[in-house]
Amino acid sequence: MTERQLQIIHAALQLFAEDGVDATPTSKIAKTAGVSEGLIFRHFGSKDGLLKAILEYGGERVAAFYAKIANESQPKDILRQIIELPFSIDESEYDFWRLIYTLKWQRRTHLENITEQMLSLSSKAFNDLGYEAPELEAELLLIVLDGVATRALLTESYDMKTQVKNRLLKQYKLD
Amino acid sequence: MTERQLQIIHAALQLFAEDGVDATPTSKIAKTAGVSEGLIFRHFGSKDGLLKAILEYGGERVAAFYAKIANESQPKDILRQIIELPFSIDESEYDFWRLIYTLKWQRRTHLENITEQMLSLSSKAFNDLGYEAPELEAELLLIVLDGVATRALLTESYDMKTQVKNRLLKQYKLD
Protein backbone atom coordinates (compact mmCIF):
# COMPACT_ATOMS: atom_id res chain seq x y z
CA MET A 1 0.00 0.00 0.00
CA THR A 2 1.70 3.18 -1.21
CA GLU A 3 1.48 6.67 0.21
CA ARG A 4 -0.84 7.87 -2.54
CA GLN A 5 -3.14 4.88 -2.18
CA LEU A 6 -3.49 5.58 1.54
CA GLN A 7 -4.29 9.23 0.82
CA ILE A 8 -7.12 8.12 -1.44
CA ILE A 9 -8.37 5.50 1.02
CA HIS A 10 -8.46 7.95 3.90
CA ALA A 11 -10.24 10.63 1.91
CA ALA A 12 -12.78 8.13 0.57
CA LEU A 13 -13.37 6.60 3.99
CA GLN A 14 -14.07 9.98 5.51
CA LEU A 15 -16.50 10.98 2.76
CA PHE A 16 -18.18 7.57 2.55
CA ALA A 17 -18.79 7.60 6.30
CA GLU A 18 -20.07 11.17 6.27
CA ASP A 19 -22.32 11.24 3.22
CA GLY A 20 -22.68 7.61 2.18
CA VAL A 21 -21.02 5.76 -0.67
CA ASP A 22 -23.63 6.56 -3.29
CA ALA A 23 -23.71 10.25 -2.47
CA THR A 24 -19.93 10.59 -2.75
CA PRO A 25 -18.64 11.31 -6.28
CA THR A 26 -15.18 10.11 -7.20
CA SER A 27 -14.37 13.68 -8.22
CA LYS A 28 -14.84 14.77 -4.61
CA ILE A 29 -12.68 11.93 -3.33
CA ALA A 30 -9.90 12.98 -5.70
CA LYS A 31 -10.20 16.61 -4.65
CA THR A 32 -10.11 15.71 -0.93
CA ALA A 33 -7.17 13.37 -1.41
CA GLY A 34 -5.34 15.96 -3.50
CA VAL A 35 -4.87 13.69 -6.50
CA SER A 36 -6.32 13.49 -9.98
CA GLU A 37 -9.53 11.56 -10.48
CA GLY A 38 -7.90 9.20 -12.93
CA LEU A 39 -5.50 7.95 -10.30
CA ILE A 40 -8.34 6.44 -8.29
CA PHE A 41 -9.22 4.23 -11.23
CA ARG A 42 -5.62 3.36 -12.01
CA HIS A 43 -5.11 2.08 -8.46
CA PHE A 44 -8.49 0.64 -7.59
CA GLY A 45 -10.12 -0.07 -10.93
CA SER A 46 -13.51 1.26 -9.97
CA LYS A 47 -15.38 3.04 -7.20
CA ASP A 48 -16.52 -0.33 -5.93
CA GLY A 49 -12.93 -1.58 -6.00
CA LEU A 50 -11.97 1.36 -3.81
CA LEU A 51 -14.73 0.47 -1.35
CA LYS A 52 -13.53 -3.12 -1.23
CA ALA A 53 -9.96 -1.99 -0.60
CA ILE A 54 -11.17 0.13 2.31
CA LEU A 55 -13.07 -2.79 3.81
CA GLU A 56 -10.13 -5.14 3.45
CA TYR A 57 -7.75 -2.61 4.94
CA GLY A 58 -10.00 -2.23 7.97
CA GLY A 59 -10.89 -5.91 8.08
CA GLU A 60 -7.31 -6.84 8.86
CA ARG A 61 -7.36 -4.77 12.03
CA VAL A 62 -10.68 -6.30 13.06
CA ALA A 63 -9.33 -9.82 12.55
CA ALA A 64 -6.35 -8.98 14.73
CA PHE A 65 -8.69 -7.89 17.52
CA TYR A 66 -10.65 -11.10 17.26
CA ALA A 67 -7.53 -13.26 17.33
CA LYS A 68 -6.39 -11.53 20.50
CA ILE A 69 -9.68 -12.28 22.27
CA ALA A 70 -9.87 -15.87 21.04
CA ASN A 71 -6.45 -16.40 22.60
CA GLU A 72 -7.75 -15.89 26.13
CA SER A 73 -8.31 -19.10 28.05
CA GLN A 74 -10.50 -18.01 30.96
CA PRO A 75 -14.18 -17.50 30.08
CA LYS A 76 -14.37 -14.44 32.32
CA ASP A 77 -11.44 -12.87 30.50
CA ILE A 78 -13.07 -13.55 27.15
CA LEU A 79 -16.30 -11.87 28.21
CA ARG A 80 -14.42 -8.96 29.74
CA GLN A 81 -12.53 -8.43 26.50
CA ILE A 82 -15.66 -8.67 24.39
CA ILE A 83 -17.45 -6.16 26.57
CA GLU A 84 -14.45 -3.84 26.37
CA LEU A 85 -14.59 -3.91 22.56
CA PRO A 86 -17.01 -1.08 21.74
CA PHE A 87 -15.48 1.07 24.47
CA SER A 88 -11.97 0.69 23.19
CA ILE A 89 -12.53 1.81 19.62
CA ASP A 90 -10.06 4.57 18.89
CA GLU A 91 -11.60 7.76 17.55
CA SER A 92 -9.42 7.50 14.47
CA GLU A 93 -11.35 4.34 13.62
CA TYR A 94 -14.78 5.95 13.94
CA ASP A 95 -15.14 6.64 10.23
CA PHE A 96 -14.43 3.02 9.41
CA TRP A 97 -17.06 1.76 11.83
CA ARG A 98 -19.57 4.32 10.72
CA LEU A 99 -19.10 3.02 7.18
CA ILE A 100 -19.50 -0.59 8.32
CA TYR A 101 -22.70 0.18 10.17
CA THR A 102 -24.08 2.14 7.23
CA LEU A 103 -23.35 -0.66 4.77
CA LYS A 104 -25.01 -3.17 7.07
CA TRP A 105 -28.36 -1.71 6.11
CA GLN A 106 -27.71 -2.11 2.40
CA ARG A 107 -26.65 -5.71 2.97
CA ARG A 108 -23.34 -5.39 1.18
CA THR A 109 -20.85 -5.71 3.97
CA HIS A 110 -18.70 -8.75 4.50
CA LEU A 111 -18.23 -8.59 8.24
CA GLU A 112 -21.16 -10.69 9.48
CA ASN A 113 -18.75 -13.59 9.98
CA ILE A 114 -17.04 -11.60 12.72
CA THR A 115 -20.35 -11.22 14.53
CA GLU A 116 -20.87 -14.97 14.10
CA GLN A 117 -17.45 -15.68 15.59
CA MET A 118 -18.03 -13.34 18.52
CA LEU A 119 -21.37 -15.02 19.07
CA SER A 120 -19.94 -18.52 19.34
CA LEU A 121 -17.01 -17.26 21.41
CA SER A 122 -19.18 -15.62 24.05
CA SER A 123 -21.72 -18.42 23.88
CA LYS A 124 -18.97 -20.86 24.82
CA ALA A 125 -17.81 -18.55 27.62
CA PHE A 126 -21.31 -18.26 29.08
CA ASN A 127 -21.65 -22.02 28.90
CA ASP A 128 -18.37 -22.51 30.76
CA LEU A 129 -19.63 -20.14 33.44
CA GLY A 130 -22.71 -22.30 33.94
CA TYR A 131 -25.32 -19.97 32.45
CA GLU A 132 -28.66 -21.67 31.80
CA ALA A 133 -29.17 -20.36 28.26
CA PRO A 134 -25.69 -19.46 27.01
CA GLU A 135 -26.74 -18.83 23.41
CA LEU A 136 -29.47 -16.45 24.49
CA GLU A 137 -27.06 -14.64 26.79
CA ALA A 138 -24.51 -14.35 24.01
CA GLU A 139 -27.15 -13.04 21.63
CA LEU A 140 -28.23 -10.42 24.14
CA LEU A 141 -24.71 -9.38 24.98
CA LEU A 142 -23.84 -8.76 21.34
CA ILE A 143 -27.08 -6.86 20.85
CA VAL A 144 -26.15 -4.60 23.76
CA LEU A 145 -22.62 -4.06 22.50
CA ASP A 146 -23.90 -3.29 19.03
CA GLY A 147 -26.22 -0.76 20.58
CA VAL A 148 -23.42 0.78 22.62
CA ALA A 149 -21.22 1.09 19.57
CA THR A 150 -24.05 2.70 17.63
CA ARG A 151 -24.69 5.19 20.41
CA ALA A 152 -21.01 6.03 20.73
CA LEU A 153 -20.53 6.44 16.97
CA LEU A 154 -23.55 8.68 16.54
CA THR A 155 -23.30 10.80 19.69
CA GLU A 156 -20.52 13.36 19.82
CA SER A 157 -18.83 13.31 23.20
CA TYR A 158 -20.72 10.32 24.53
CA ASP A 159 -20.00 10.64 28.24
CA MET A 160 -21.99 7.71 29.62
CA LYS A 161 -19.47 5.23 28.25
CA THR A 162 -17.73 4.39 31.50
CA GLN A 163 -20.95 4.07 33.48
CA VAL A 164 -22.48 1.77 30.88
CA LYS A 165 -19.36 -0.38 30.81
CA ASN A 166 -19.22 -0.71 34.60
CA ARG A 167 -22.91 -1.51 34.77
CA LEU A 168 -22.38 -4.30 32.20
CA LEU A 169 -19.32 -5.72 33.98
CA LYS A 170 -21.36 -5.72 37.17
CA GLN A 171 -24.34 -7.44 35.52
CA TYR A 172 -22.14 -10.29 34.34
CA LYS A 173 -20.24 -10.39 37.62
CA LEU A 174 -16.91 -9.58 36.00
CA ASP A 175 -15.85 -6.72 38.24
CA MET B 1 -53.43 11.61 0.62
CA THR B 2 -54.80 10.27 -2.66
CA GLU B 3 -54.56 6.74 -4.05
CA ARG B 4 -51.83 7.70 -6.52
CA GLN B 5 -49.77 9.47 -3.87
CA LEU B 6 -49.88 6.37 -1.68
CA GLN B 7 -48.78 4.21 -4.63
CA ILE B 8 -45.75 6.44 -5.07
CA ILE B 9 -44.98 6.53 -1.35
CA HIS B 10 -45.12 2.77 -1.01
CA ALA B 11 -42.95 2.14 -4.06
CA ALA B 12 -40.40 4.72 -2.92
CA LEU B 13 -40.34 3.42 0.64
CA GLN B 14 -39.65 -0.11 -0.55
CA LEU B 15 -36.85 0.97 -2.88
CA PHE B 16 -35.35 3.47 -0.42
CA ALA B 17 -35.22 0.81 2.28
CA GLU B 18 -33.74 -1.79 -0.04
CA ASP B 19 -31.13 0.19 -1.96
CA GLY B 20 -30.85 3.48 -0.10
CA VAL B 21 -32.22 6.88 -1.05
CA ASP B 22 -29.24 7.99 -3.12
CA ALA B 23 -29.08 4.76 -5.10
CA THR B 24 -32.74 4.91 -6.03
CA PRO B 25 -33.51 6.94 -9.19
CA THR B 26 -36.89 8.63 -9.47
CA SER B 27 -37.37 6.82 -12.77
CA LYS B 28 -37.33 3.49 -10.94
CA ILE B 29 -39.79 4.74 -8.33
CA ALA B 30 -42.17 5.80 -11.10
CA LYS B 31 -41.83 2.44 -12.85
CA THR B 32 -42.44 0.48 -9.61
CA ALA B 33 -45.41 2.64 -8.70
CA GLY B 34 -46.80 2.38 -12.21
CA VAL B 35 -46.99 6.10 -12.81
CA SER B 36 -45.12 8.60 -14.94
CA GLU B 37 -41.97 10.14 -13.54
CA GLY B 38 -43.41 13.63 -13.83
CA LEU B 39 -46.20 12.81 -11.41
CA ILE B 40 -43.74 12.35 -8.57
CA PHE B 41 -42.60 15.92 -8.99
CA ARG B 42 -46.11 17.27 -9.41
CA HIS B 43 -47.15 15.74 -6.10
CA PHE B 44 -44.00 16.00 -4.01
CA GLY B 45 -42.00 18.74 -5.70
CA SER B 46 -38.69 16.95 -5.47
CA LYS B 47 -37.12 13.66 -4.51
CA ASP B 48 -36.35 15.12 -1.12
CA GLY B 49 -39.96 16.26 -0.78
CA LEU B 50 -41.01 12.68 -1.41
CA LEU B 51 -38.65 11.46 1.30
CA LYS B 52 -40.06 14.01 3.74
CA ALA B 53 -43.61 12.94 2.93
CA ILE B 54 -42.67 9.33 3.66
CA LEU B 55 -41.14 10.29 7.00
CA GLU B 56 -44.14 12.39 8.00
CA TYR B 57 -46.55 9.65 6.97
CA GLY B 58 -44.67 7.15 9.18
CA GLY B 59 -43.99 9.67 11.91
CA GLU B 60 -47.69 9.99 12.65
CA ARG B 61 -47.94 6.31 13.46
CA VAL B 62 -44.86 6.52 15.71
CA ALA B 63 -46.31 9.48 17.60
CA ALA B 64 -49.51 7.51 18.18
CA PHE B 65 -47.49 4.67 19.70
CA TYR B 66 -45.69 7.05 22.00
CA ALA B 67 -48.90 8.73 23.14
CA LYS B 68 -50.34 5.34 24.04
CA ILE B 69 -47.36 4.47 26.24
CA ALA B 70 -47.19 7.88 27.88
CA ASN B 71 -50.80 7.39 28.91
CA GLU B 72 -49.97 4.48 31.22
CA SER B 73 -49.83 5.44 34.88
CA GLN B 74 -47.98 2.51 36.46
CA PRO B 75 -44.17 2.55 35.97
CA LYS B 76 -44.11 -1.20 35.44
CA ASP B 77 -46.71 -0.92 32.68
CA ILE B 78 -44.69 1.83 31.01
CA LEU B 79 -41.55 -0.29 31.00
CA ARG B 80 -43.44 -3.34 29.80
CA GLN B 81 -44.87 -1.38 26.90
CA ILE B 82 -41.51 0.11 26.00
CA ILE B 83 -39.88 -3.31 26.02
CA GLU B 84 -42.71 -4.69 23.88
CA LEU B 85 -42.06 -1.99 21.29
CA PRO B 86 -39.42 -3.57 19.03
CA PHE B 87 -41.16 -6.93 19.25
CA SER B 88 -44.51 -5.60 18.15
CA ILE B 89 -43.43 -3.95 14.93
CA ASP B 90 -45.63 -5.31 12.17
CA GLU B 91 -43.75 -6.73 9.20
CA SER B 92 -45.55 -4.30 6.93
CA GLU B 93 -43.69 -1.55 8.77
CA TYR B 94 -40.24 -3.08 8.32
CA ASP B 95 -39.38 -1.02 5.26
CA PHE B 96 -40.19 2.17 7.13
CA TRP B 97 -37.96 1.26 10.03
CA ARG B 98 -35.16 0.06 7.80
CA LEU B 99 -35.28 3.49 6.15
CA ILE B 100 -35.22 5.26 9.53
CA TYR B 101 -32.23 3.25 10.71
CA THR B 102 -30.38 3.82 7.44
CA LEU B 103 -30.96 7.57 7.55
CA LYS B 104 -29.74 7.71 11.15
CA TRP B 105 -26.21 7.15 9.89
CA GLN B 106 -26.40 10.08 7.50
CA ARG B 107 -27.78 12.27 10.27
CA ARG B 108 -30.78 13.47 8.32
CA THR B 109 -33.63 11.89 10.18
CA HIS B 110 -35.98 13.84 12.39
CA LEU B 111 -36.91 11.13 14.86
CA GLU B 112 -34.27 11.62 17.56
CA ASN B 113 -36.83 13.48 19.63
CA ILE B 114 -38.80 10.25 19.94
CA THR B 115 -35.73 8.55 21.41
CA GLU B 116 -35.38 11.49 23.79
CA GLN B 117 -38.97 11.15 24.89
CA MET B 118 -38.66 7.40 25.39
CA LEU B 119 -35.52 8.04 27.40
CA SER B 120 -37.15 10.45 29.82
CA LEU B 121 -40.25 8.25 30.04
CA SER B 122 -38.35 5.13 31.05
CA SER B 123 -35.95 7.12 33.21
CA LYS B 124 -38.94 8.36 35.20
CA ALA B 125 -40.32 4.82 35.41
CA PHE B 126 -37.03 3.42 36.71
CA ASN B 127 -36.87 6.24 39.24
CA ASP B 128 -40.40 5.46 40.48
CA LEU B 129 -39.36 1.85 40.90
CA GLY B 130 -36.50 2.88 43.13
CA TYR B 131 -33.58 2.11 40.81
CA GLU B 132 -30.28 3.58 41.96
CA ALA B 133 -29.26 5.07 38.61
CA PRO B 134 -32.50 5.49 36.66
CA GLU B 135 -30.95 7.48 33.81
CA LEU B 136 -28.25 4.89 33.28
CA GLU B 137 -30.85 2.10 33.31
CA ALA B 138 -33.00 3.97 30.81
CA GLU B 139 -30.01 4.54 28.57
CA LEU B 140 -29.10 0.86 28.68
CA LEU B 141 -32.66 -0.29 28.08
CA LEU B 142 -33.01 1.85 24.96
CA ILE B 143 -29.65 0.65 23.72
CA VAL B 144 -30.83 -2.94 24.09
CA LEU B 145 -34.12 -2.27 22.37
CA ASP B 146 -32.36 -0.47 19.55
CA GLY B 147 -30.14 -3.51 19.16
CA VAL B 148 -33.08 -5.88 19.18
CA ALA B 149 -34.87 -3.86 16.52
CA THR B 150 -31.73 -3.81 14.41
CA ARG B 151 -31.32 -7.57 14.71
CA ALA B 152 -34.95 -8.21 13.86
CA LEU B 153 -34.93 -5.86 10.89
CA LEU B 154 -31.76 -7.32 9.40
CA THR B 155 -32.29 -11.01 10.14
CA GLU B 156 -34.92 -12.78 8.08
CA SER B 157 -37.05 -15.01 10.30
CA TYR B 158 -35.50 -13.87 13.55
CA ASP B 159 -36.69 -16.63 15.86
CA MET B 160 -35.04 -15.60 19.15
CA LYS B 161 -37.49 -12.73 19.56
CA THR B 162 -39.68 -14.31 22.22
CA GLN B 163 -36.77 -15.62 24.25
CA VAL B 164 -35.04 -12.25 24.23
CA LYS B 165 -38.23 -10.49 25.25
CA ASN B 166 -38.89 -12.87 28.15
CA ARG B 167 -35.30 -12.62 29.28
CA LEU B 168 -35.65 -8.81 29.36
CA LEU B 169 -38.99 -8.86 31.19
CA LYS B 170 -37.37 -11.17 33.71
CA GLN B 171 -34.28 -8.97 34.13
CA TYR B 172 -36.45 -5.98 35.00
CA LYS B 173 -38.80 -8.09 37.15
CA LEU B 174 -41.83 -7.37 34.99
CA ASP B 175 -43.02 -10.93 34.47
Place this chain on the structure above:
DNA sequence: CATAAAAGTGAGTAATCACTCACAAATGTA
Protein backbone atom coordinates in the same frame (compact mmCIF):
# COMPACT_ATOMS: atom_id res chain seq x y z
C1' DC C 1 23.43 7.52 -18.62
C1' DA C 2 19.61 4.96 -21.24
C1' DT C 3 15.40 2.95 -21.25
C1' DA C 4 11.48 0.56 -19.61
C1' DA C 5 7.95 0.36 -16.28
C1' DA C 6 5.06 2.55 -13.08
C1' DA C 7 2.70 6.58 -11.37
C1' DG C 8 0.09 10.47 -12.32
C1' DT C 9 -2.71 13.83 -15.17
C1' DG C 10 -6.82 16.04 -17.11
C1' DA C 11 -9.67 16.55 -21.01
C1' DG C 12 -13.15 13.85 -22.91
C1' DT C 13 -17.39 10.43 -23.15
C1' DA C 14 -21.56 7.96 -22.84
C1' DA C 15 -24.90 7.15 -19.51
C1' DT C 16 -27.73 8.55 -16.02
C1' DC C 17 -29.61 11.79 -12.96
C1' DA C 18 -33.35 15.04 -10.96
C1' DC C 19 -36.31 17.95 -12.79
C1' DT C 20 -39.27 20.88 -16.41
C1' DC C 21 -42.86 21.82 -19.44
C1' DA C 22 -46.16 21.84 -23.10
C1' DC C 23 -49.86 19.31 -23.55
C1' DA C 24 -53.88 15.72 -22.84
C1' DA C 25 -57.23 13.46 -19.95
C1' DA C 26 -60.06 13.39 -16.12
C1' DT C 27 -62.80 15.63 -12.76
C1' DG C 28 -65.24 18.94 -10.81
C1' DT C 29 -68.97 22.86 -10.84
C1' DA C 30 -72.46 25.95 -12.74
Place this chain on the structure above:
DNA sequence: TACATTTGTGAGTGATTACTCACTTTTATG
Protein backbone atom coordinates in the same frame (compact mmCIF):
# COMPACT_ATOMS: atom_id res chain seq x y z
C1' DT D 1 -73.53 21.72 -21.97
C1' DA D 2 -69.46 24.99 -21.04
C1' DC D 3 -65.52 25.97 -18.72
C1' DA D 4 -62.04 25.87 -14.99
C1' DT D 5 -59.17 23.10 -12.15
C1' DT D 6 -56.78 19.23 -11.05
C1' DT D 7 -54.39 15.11 -12.39
C1' DG D 8 -51.42 12.82 -15.36
C1' DT D 9 -48.02 12.18 -19.31
C1' DG D 10 -43.55 11.64 -21.64
C1' DA D 11 -40.24 13.79 -24.43
C1' DG D 12 -36.68 16.85 -23.46
C1' DT D 13 -32.69 19.45 -20.69
C1' DG D 14 -28.61 20.71 -18.38
C1' DA D 15 -25.86 18.93 -14.86
C1' DT D 16 -23.36 15.27 -12.96
C1' DT D 17 -21.72 10.67 -12.89
C1' DA D 18 -18.20 6.78 -13.21
C1' DC D 19 -14.84 5.73 -16.12
C1' DT D 20 -11.26 5.99 -20.32
C1' DC D 21 -7.28 7.22 -22.68
C1' DA D 22 -3.55 9.61 -24.82
C1' DC D 23 -0.15 11.77 -22.74
C1' DT D 24 3.63 13.45 -19.31
C1' DT D 25 6.36 12.76 -15.25
C1' DT D 26 8.64 10.03 -11.95
C1' DT D 27 10.96 6.01 -10.46
C1' DA D 28 13.45 1.62 -10.96
C1' DT D 29 16.99 -1.12 -13.14
C1' DG D 30 20.96 -2.34 -16.09
